[in-house]
Amino acid sequence: MIFAATSDLAGKTRGKAFPLADLAKRAKRGVGWTPTNVMITCFDTIAESPFGSLGDLLLIPDEEAGVELDFEDGGPVERIMLGDITDLDRKPWDFCTRSLLKTALKRLKDASGLRLVSAFEHEFQFKTSGDQPGGAFGHSVFSERRVFGETLMAALGQSGLGADTFMKEYGANQFEVTNDPAQDHRSADQAVILREVTRMTAQRLGEDVTFTPIRNPAGVGNGVHIHLSFLDDAGEPATYDAQGVAGMSQATGAFIAGVLKYLDSIIALTAPSDVSYLRLTPHRWSAAYNNLGFRDREASVRICPVTAQDSSSVARQYNFEYRAADATASPHLALAAIIHAGAQGIEDALPAPQVTEEDLSTLSADALAERGYIRLPETLTEALQRFEDNATVRGWFPADFAAVYTAHKRGELAALEGKDTATRCVAYEEVY
Numbered sequence: 001m002i003f004a005a006t007s008d009l010a011g012k013t014r015g016k017a018f019p020l021a022d023l024a025k026r027a028k029r030g031v032g033w034t035p036t037n038v039m040i041t042c043f044d045t046i047a048e049s050p051f052g053s054l055g056d057l058l059l060i061p062d063e064e065a066g067v068e069l070d071f072e073d074g075g076p077v078e079r080i081m082l083g084d085i086t087d088l089d090r091k092p093w094d095f096c097t098r099s100l101l102k103t104a105l106k107r108l109k110d111a112s113g114l115r116l117v118s119a120f121e122h123e124f125q126f127k128t129s130g131d132q133p134g135g136a137f138g139h140s141v142f143s144e145r146r147v148f149g150e151t152l153m154a155a156l157g158q159s160g161l162g163a164d165t166f167m168k169e170y171g172a173n174q175f176e177v178t179n180d181p182a183q184d185h186r187s188a189d190q191a192v193i194l195r196e197v198t199r200m201t202a203q204r205l206g207e208d209v210t211f212t213p214i215r216n217p218a219g220v221g222n223g224v225h226i227h228l229s230f231l232d233d234a235g236e237p238a239t240y241d242a243q244g245v246a247g248m249s250q251a252t253g254a255f256i257a258g259v260l261k262y263l264d265s266i267i268a269l270t271a272p273s274d275v276s277y278l279r280l281t282p283h284r285w286s287a288a289y290n291n292l293g294f295r296d297r298e299a300s301v302r303i304c305p306v307t308a309q310d311s312s313s314v315a316r317q318y319n320f321e322y323r324a325a326d327a328t329a330s331p332h333l334a335l336a337a338i339i340h341a342g343a344q345g346i347e348d349a350l351p352a353p354q355v356t357e358e359d360l361s362t363l364s365a366d367a368l369a370e371r372g373y374i375r376l377p378e379t380l381t382e383a384l385q386r387f388e389d390n391a392t393v394r395g396w397f398p399a400d401f402a403a404v405y406t407a408h409k410r411g412e413l414a415a416l417e418g419k420d421t422a423t424r425c426v427a428y429e430e431v432y
Helices: 020-029 035-039 097-112 139-144 146-158 186-204 250-270 311-317 331-347 365-370 380-389 401-414 421-431
Strands: 002-007 013-018 031-033 057-069 078-086 115-126 163-168 174-179 224-231 292-294 301-303 320-322
Touching (some): 002 186, 002 331, 013 031, 097 115, 097 186, 115 186, 139 146, 146 174, 174 186, 250 301
Parallel strands (some): 292 301
Antiparallel strands (some): 002 013
16 A cells, blocks of 8 residues: 655645555546645644535645655555645645645745755654653663664665664653755655654554654753755855855845744744744743854754865855744645745845844843844744734735634644643644
């Protein structure tokens, strides 16, 4: 069987399976899909749907976005193939996250001539067994999980993602896994696959993992850091300019300025759960303000370090990182929002932002405002409101997208009514 999949508004990987022998047919005809499926929240409740029981769609698998994975443990071979949701005439559906990303990438190309290179790095936690005291970044805990780590990295390599690093992180039972960058929408495809392969690896080894933004309000959170850089039409690096602010090329500076300008209005798409905002607070090494930091892991956007010395090698390594995201977001939708914001900055020729190297939480609201910084939304409710209130951001998406997305998310919040913070954390831990 092949599981034809989409990453939906809840950041969940959903779809239908069909026999492998039918791949050629299904790659043309797709499998049937239902509009109201888009309103299924992460808790499997259905938010108020404008579609009701009406309508039909197609989920058309993309043979270039398929993974065949044999764990060689006597179990079944896993096959996942991401695809696009279309109407019956094969036109992209307005709420297909993969199609929305492709539209954003075209806008970036039209505005700047640039192609995106990006990669998602993921933090997650084991739900099984206890954490060793003193194990942060430690070899002993890595060694304890060596079988998992080696199985996972082999599986990622077999899946074509390019295994990069696996490490014990700071938090209890927390690890990080990264894979190689990819161009255009493929990095988001890879992020979806990485999450599913990580879960499958855990299941095969009798483990259980979670990508939830935060398990314990008193503990650390799990972020998704999205690294971005650009190539020009000739395929040469176009992110770096030695004469630019902090090494940013003109296009890079304008792109980041756009991201920062619209960050408070897109965060509902990149950190879209109720508990995301427990993590996005000062001194959690996450993101709380719309600032660009130089090697600062509390900045929403960070200029990453390079190890090269000569200019051409620096240009190939130079990248920046969006940090106000987590795995409750669809990788495709989160990346689409970031690209639209950056493309808006390029179209508006925004000047490169200044770089911070300080703790912004020590500044007063007036001091922040004077320097052009704002505190990001502190709840999902506030984030959704800022998304709705920003006509420019709404305009990047199809006409009904904002209404459908906010209805979906408010349906998610409704499923949590009456639950305290700890119970909400548990609820997200179970579904992500």
